[in-house]
Amino acid sequence: MDLKADEEVLGEKGLPEMDRVQPILFAPGITKYYGIGEYLGEGFKVGRRG
Numbered sequence: 001m002d003l004k005a006d007e008e009v010l011g012e013k014g015l016p017e018m019d020r021v022q023p024i025l026f027a028p029g030i031t032k033y034y035g036i037g038e039y040l041g042e043g044f045k046v047g048r049r050g
Helices: none
Strands: 024-027 032-035
């Protein structure tokens, strides 16, 4: 795994903010790039009722 990020995309806790990063993925087996889609919700809360 290799991850690099400019300081301008890091949030208050020093972690990457995905809306600032706009990450892409490379699939080496098929040599294609893909973008990551929109924000869907908070972990362990999406789909919960109540």
